Amino acid sequence: MSVFMDRLRSGLIRNRGWVTVLLGLFGLVAIWALLNLVIGGKCEQKCVIDTLAQTLRQVTPIAFAALCGVICERSGVINIGIEGMMLMAAMVGYAFNLLVFQLLKDSLGVETAGNVSRIVAMLMGVLSTVLLAWLHAVVSIRFKVDQVISGTVINILALGFTGYIYRQFLAQNVPAGPGTFPLVSIPFLSSIPFIGPILFVQKPLTYIMLIAVFFIHYMLFYTPWGLRTRAIGEHPRAADTLGVDVIRMRYINVLWGGVLAGLGGVWFTLEAVDVFNPGMTNGLGFIGLAAMIFGKWTPIGSLVGAIIFGLGSSVTATISIFRPDIPSQFPQMLPYILTIIILTGVVGRAISPAASGQPYEKQ
Amino acid sequence: MSFALEASGITKSFPGVRANDHVNFAVEHGEIHALLGENGAGKSTLMNILYGLYQPDSGEIKIDGQPVRITSPHDAIDKGIGMVHQHFMLVSPLTVTENIMLGQESLVPGTQALQQLARLDHHKVAGRVRELSKQYGLEVEPDAVVQDLAVGAQQRVEIIKALYRNANILILDEPTAVLTPQEADELFIIMRTLVGQGKSIVFITHKLREVLASADNISVMRAGKMVGSVRPADADQNKLAEMMVGRNVLLQVDKAEARPAGTVLTVKGLQVFDDRRHMAVNDVSLEVRAGEIVGIAGVQGNGQTELAEALTGLRPVAGGHIYMLERETSHATPRRVIESQTSHIPEDRQKHGLVLSFSVRDNMALCTYYQPPFAQGLEIDFSAIDERARELVERYDVRTPDIMTSVGSLSGGNQQKVIVARELTRPVKLLIANQPTRGLDVGSIEFIHQQIVNARDNGAAVLLISAELDEIMSLSDRIAVMYKGRILETLEAKDAVREQLGLLMAGVMKDGMHV
Amino acid sequence: MSNIPVARANFSWRRLAGDFWQLIKMPALAIILAFAVGVVVILLTSRSLTTVGEAYYGLLRGALFKQRGFSETLVATIPYIFLSLAVAVGFKTGLFNIGVEGQYTIGSVCAAWAGVAFSGLPAIIHLPLVLLAGALGGAAWAALPGYLKARTGAHEVISTMMMNYVAFRLAEFLVDGPLRDPLSSGVQTSAISPAAELWKLSAYPARLQDPLNALMVALVAALLVIVLARALLKSSRFAARMQSAARRRSLYIGAGLLVGVLCFVALPPLSKAWWPFTDPYDRLHSGLFLAVLAAVGVWWLLWKTTLGFELRMVGANPSAARYAGVSITRSIILSMAISGALAGLAGTIEVIGVSICGCLPLIFSSGYGWDSIGIALLARNNPFGILAASLLFGAMRNGADLMELNSGVSKYIISLIQALVLLFVSAPAIVRWVYRIKAAPKQEDDAKLTTGWGGPL
Secondary structure, three states: OHHHHHHHHHHHHHOHHHHHHHHHHHHHHHHHHHHHHHHOOOOOHHHHHHHHHHHHHHHHHHHHHHHHHHHHHHOOOOOOOHHHHHHHHHHHHHHHHHHHHHHHHHHHOHHHHHHHHHHHHHHHHHHHHHHHHHHHHHHHHHOOOOHHHHHHHHHHHHHHHHHHHHHHHHOOOOOOOOOOOOOEEOOOHHHOOOHHHHHOEEOHHHHHHHHHHHHHHHHHHHOHHHHHHHHHHHOHHHHHHOOOOHHHHHHHHHHHHHHHHHHHHHHHHHHHOOOOOOOOOOOHHHHHHHHHHHOOOOHHHHHHHHHHHHHHHHHHHHHHHHOOOOOOHHHHHHHHHHHHHHHHOOOOOOOOOOOOOOOOOOO | OOOOEEEEEEEEEEOOEEEEEEEEEEEOOOOEEEEEOOOOOOHHHHHHHHOOOOOOOEEEEEEOOEEEOOOOHHHHHHOOEEEEOOOOOOOOOOEHHHHHHOOOOOEOOOOHHHHHHOOEOHHHHHHHHHHHHHHHOOOOOOOOEHHHOOHHHHHHHHHHHHHHOOOOEEEEEOHHHHOOHHHHHHHHHHHHHHHHOOOEEEEEEOOHHHHHHHOOEEEEEEOOEEEEEEOHHHOOHHHHHHHHHOOOOOOOOOOOOOOOOOEEEEEEEEEEEOOOOOEEEEEEEEEEEOOOEEEEEOOOOOOHHHHHHHHOOOOOOOEEEEEEOOEEOOOOOHHHHHHOOEEEEOOOHHHHHOOOOOEHHHHHOOOOOOOOOOEEOOEEOHHHHHHHHHHHHHHHOOOOOOOOOEHHHOOHHHHHHHHHHHHHOOOOOEEEEEOOOOOOOHHHHHHHHHHHHHHHHOOOEEEEEEOOHHHHHHHOOEEEEEEOOEEEEEEEHHHOOHHHHHHHHOOEOOOOOEO | OOOOOOOOOOOOHHHHHHHHHHHHHHHHHHHHHHHHHHHHHHHHHHOOHHHHHHHHHHHHHHHHHOOOHHHHHHHHHHHHHHHHHHHHHHHHOOOOOOOHHHHHHHHHHHHHHHHHHOOOOOHHHHHHHHHHHHHHHHHHHHHHHHHHHHHHOOOHHHHHHHHHHHHHHHHHHHHHOOOEOOOOOOOEEOOOOHHHOOOEHHHHHHHHOOHHHHHHHHHHHHHHHHHHHHHHHHHOOHHHHOOOHHHHHHHHHHHHHHHHHHHHHHHHHHHHHOOOOOOOOOOOEOHHHHHHHHHHHHHHHHHHEHHHHHHHHHHHOHHHHHHOOOOHHHHHHHHHHHHHHHHHHHHHHHHHHHOOOOOOEOOOOOOHHHHHHHHHHHOOOOHHHHHHHHHHHHHHHHHHHHHHHHHOOOOOHHHHHHHHHHHHHHOHHHHHHHHOOOOOOOOOOOOOOOOOOOOOO
16 A cells, blocks of 8 residues: 555656646636635626636736746746836836837827837836846845845835836826737637637737746756756756856846746736836735746746636636625635645645755855 | 876965865876875865866866866866766756756757757667666666665766766765765776776775775875875775874774663664655664663665654654653654753754854753753843853863854864764763764864763763764674664674675675565 | 963953944945935936935935924834834744734734723723734734744745735725724724823823823833843842842842832822923824833843744754754744734834824835835844834935925835845945955854745754
8 A cells, every 4th residue: 555655656746747737727626616606606608708818817927927936946046026026017118108109109100109119118128127137136146145135125126116216207197108908819719619718819918928838848848958947956066067057047047037027017017907006016926936836836837826826816806796795805815815825735845946045156 | 108187286275274285196097096085184175176166276287198277177077087076966856867968968950050949859868878878887777867866876877977978087076985885896896897998087085995995096185285195005004094194093992891781762663754755764673771882884875864863853753662761752852852861963963963153152052052050931041051161162172263153164073072062961861973973084083982982981872873884883882784774683793794794784684685 | 271262351442333333334334325326316317416405405304303303203213113123033033024014904903903992991901902912913913824834834925925915905894894983984993092092202291190000100110120120130240249049139129119119109290390292293102112122122032032042043044953952833933923913013003102093094005014124134133223224214214205395306215215225235245346345254143034935844
C-alpha cells in the first residue's frame, strides 16, 4: 500500500503542472456551483456567456502580473513591486492617451487619432514599468538590497508618483479622451457557439495575454533561454561556472518582466475603464503573485490561477446584479478571501526557485 | 617534456589572510596527483584559481607548456580544465541531460537562427552522454532528474559534464567526502580509466589513507604555502600528517578505558521519514549508557541526520519509541529534549547551531536564555549572561575580539567552540554530536575530541555521528554502522576492523550478503 | 590567557557623539538627498524656482511655526508611531506585515463599537476597555495570517494584503450598516461616549475634576513611577547597596504609591490654577503619551525579555531557533498579534482622540500604512529611531497642507519624497555613491524577509 502511495505521490509531483491545472478546473466548477446556488439558477445561457467573457477580461491583468512574477522569480529575483508597476503603467497610459489624442485629433481625425494615441499610450506605459523594473533590478541585483524591500520601494514610489501627478494635473479640467481599446472580434472563430463569444470577442490586450502565456511556456521549457533562466534561479553558481552570465540574464529578465507588468497595467486605463483613480489596481498585482504560486511558477498554471481569481471577481459582479439584497461588500470580499484560501491550500508545498530572493555574489 | 598543468608563484590574498603564498604546483600528463592539506590550508583556493573562479594576485599558469590566463570558469573549460566541486554544481530540478548541456546547448537543426529562442535538442545530447558513459565506465541515466539521483550518481554526472566539454585535466575537490569506502574505490578505478585514456587528474583531499593508496604523486600544502611533493612510496601517514600540520600530530585520541554505567538513551524500532517522505530511519534500535561513547558510522545520507533530528525533537517520529532515562521522549519538543539534559552539537553549525548575526554572548545563551539565572519570568538579566559568556570564552579559548562581536565573523573552529562551550557547560546526561569536527583545522579537531572524551568521563552518554571513519574509530567505545536507515551491526570498538566497517558502510554484511 | 580587552574603556562625550553621528549619518544623508530630488521634481513640474521656495517654506511653517503647527505635527505623528512599531515588530521576527492598514481599520471599527456599546461606564473603566477592544481587533486580524503562515507557509505579504481589502469592505459594511448613526445624516458610526475619549491636553483641568478620572491618572502615574524606579534601581550603583530584593521592591513601590497619592490629591486643584495647555482648538491628545509608552514597551519587549529574544531569533535564523527549543508557530502568531494590536491601537486612537464627531466616518485608505513601512525601515526597526522618523514623516504630512496652499504644489509630492527617502535608506550604497562615502564595516542585525514563498518553517 505504501509503495502505491509513494508511486502516486511521486507521480503527482512529477506531473504537478497538470495536477495543478486539473485542480484549478475543479475549482472553477466549484465556483460555478456556488454562483448558481447563490443566485438560484437565474443565470441563463447569455448570462453565463457574459460572465465568462467578463471573467477573461478580469483575468488579463492578473495573468500579466503572474507572468511578470514567473519570469522574475524563475531568474531568482522576487518582485513584489508588480502592483506599483501596474499602477504606474495605468497612469502613464491614461495620461499619454489623452495627450496624444489632443495633439493629433485635429490633424488625423478622431478615429485614427484615437487608435494612434492608444497604441502610443500602451508603449509609454510599458516604458514606464520597464524603468521601474530597471530600478528594482539595480537596487536588488547591483546594490544587493533585500528584494522584498526593493519591491516595496517600487510600490511606494509608484503610489506617491501617480498620486502626485494625478492630483497635480489629472484630477480636474481633463479633456475628453478617445476611450479604451474597442472589442476586436476574430472573424471566423467568434461565430463558434458558446466558446466563440467568450474567447474570440475580446480586447487586444486579452489576446496578447493568451498568446504570451503559451509563448512564455514554450520559451521557459524548450529553449536555451528558458534552460538558463531556470538554472540561474535554482543554482546560479552552477550556471555561472558553465559560462552563463547570471547577472546580465537577471537584469534582462527583470526588464522583460517589466514589459509584462506594463501590459497588465495599461489594461486598467486602456481597456477596462477610461479614467484613472489613485490606487486603482486594488491589489491585483498581489493576486497575480498568488496565481503564480498557485501555478507553481509555470505560465499555464498561473493562467489557471488567474482564471480562478478572475472568476471570483465576475461571480461577485453577477451576484450583485441578481441579488441586490446582499450588501455589496460581501461579494466584493470574495476574490480576496479566495486568494487567501488558495494560498494556504496549495497542492503540496509551494517550492519556489531555490535561489530566488538571494543576491548573486560573483567571487 | 612539459607538464600538463603548471602553476608557478601563485599568490592570492583575501582580507586578513594570505590563502596562497608563492605556490608552485605541477601535474604531469596522465598522472593522478593528490593535493593534500588540512582545512584552511589553501588547496581549494589554488584549485579555484586554476578554474578561473578567482584571479591570482601574482603568478603564472601554463598548460602544456603554454602560458595561459584563466579569467573565468568558461575560460578554464575552453582550455580543457574541468572541475568537480565538493558541493556539486548541479541544478536539482533539471535532468541530467539539461545539466550537462547548460551553457552549451545543442539546438534542433533548422532552428539555429532563432538563437536563444531555438528549440533544445535533448536527443543529441543524451546520445553523446551515453557514448561518454560507455567510454569511461561512468554509469548515468540521461533522462533522470538530478535531485532523485544518489550522491555517487550525481558525482558521475559532474564528471561527464566535464568530459562533455573535452576536459583534459580534471580537478576533483574532496570527491570521497560523500562516498562509502567501496564507492571511493570505484571512483579510483574510474580515475585510472580516465588517466589511461590520456587525462590528468588532480584531487584534493585531507584523507591520508586514500592518498597513499591511489595517487601517483602527492603535494602537501600548509597555511597557504606548498610544503613539498612526495611519491607515495616514499611517505607514510605520519610523515604526511607532519607535513600537513607542521608538528607531530596525535593521530589517535588519548583516552582512558570507558566505564559505562546505567542506560541513558534507549531507541526501539525507530522509524522516521525524511523531507521527501521516504523512510530515512527504518526500524533502528540502540542503547547508549552513561560514560560511554557510541559512534554511528556511515556515509552521509543513510539516515543519520534524520536520526539525530528525531532524537532531538526536530523531526516527527513516525514509529517506534525513544526513551531517555525511562521516560518516553518520542514526541518531545526540542525544548523538552533540552530540558531533559540533552545537548546537541548539530551537523550544520551555521544553519542550526548558531544565529550568525547575534553576538557571541547571545549565542552562548541560545538554549538557556529563559532559565534562571539568566531570566526570571519574562525579563532577561543580561549581566548574568555577559558574565557567563566571558567565562566560557576564556575557558574554551574562543578567539574573538569581544563577546559582543557577531558570531558570524568568527572562524569555523571558533564558531564550533562556541557551540561546544554552550552545549557542554550545562548539566549533560546525553550528548549527541553530529559531525562535530567537519571542516575544522587540526587544532580545533583535537580540542573538540578532547571535550567529547571529557564529557564521557564526567558521566555523560555520548552518541557520536560521523562520516569520518577515523574519528569514529578513535573516539568510540562501541560502534554501530548505519546503512540505508538501518543499523547493520553494533560492535565493540576494540573488535572493529577498518575493512569490515567499510564493507558494512556499503551495505555488505558479515556473510557477504548485500543488504 | 585572556583575549577579551578591558571592557568599556573610558567613557567620553566625543565618542558618544561620534557613535551617534555614525548611527544617523546614512539616514540623514538619505533624507537630504530625497528632498533635493524633490526640489528637482517641483522645478520640472512648475518651472519656477520661486515655487520651490514657497513650497519648502510652506512645508516648514506648516509643520512647525504656524499657530498650533507643532501640535498638529504631533497629532499626525502619533498614528505613525504605532503603525511603524507594528511593522517593526513584524520585521524583527522576519515577517512582513503589510496588513497594518487593515488592522488599523479593524481596530478603529472595534473602538467605535466599544465606545458606544459600553456607554455609561466611567472613564477609568471605559477608556481602557476601548483601547483593549481596538488592540484585540487588530491583533486578531493579524493573527489569522500569522497562523496561516505558521501552519501552511502562506506568505504574509499576500495574505495580509488581502486581509486589508477584506477589512476595508467589512468596515464599509459595518459603518454603513449595523454601526451606523441613526441620528446623523452622514455615513458614520454613532458618537462614542465622552468617557471613552482620549483627553485633549487642554482638557485635563476640566477632566481632572471628576474624582474617578483623577484616580485613573493617579494610578497611571503610580505605575509609571514604579516601572521607572525599578529600572533605575536595577542599573544604578544603589542596587549594590540595597541588600535584599525585598527592600528594593518596597522602595520603588513606596515611591509609586507616594506619587500616586500626590497626583490624586494635588493635581486637580493645581491644574485648575495653572495648566500649560489652554488652547481649546489644540487637537493634541493623550495618545502622545501612549505612543511614547508603546515605543518604550516595544523596546523593552524585544531587547529585554525572553519573548523578544525568541522573536529576534526566529527573525534571524528560524532553523537555529527551532534547534534552541523556540516554538516557531507560537512566535509567528504572537509576533503578528502584537503587531496587529499596535496597528489596531493606532486606529483606536484616531477614533477616540482625533475624531471630531467622536465617531468613525466612512474612511478610505489613509496611506498611513505604506508610510509606516518606510519609517520602520528608515529607523532600522529601532523603537527610538521610529519616534524620530515618525516625527519627520508627521511633520511632512502636516506641513503638506500649508505647502499646497502656499505654492500650489500638490501635497502628494510628500508621498514622493517619502518614497525617495525609503529608497535611499534601503539602498545605502546609492547614497554612498552620490556622496562618495566609503562603506562602513557590516554589522547589521536585519532579519531576513525573503525566505521564499512556501513551506512551513
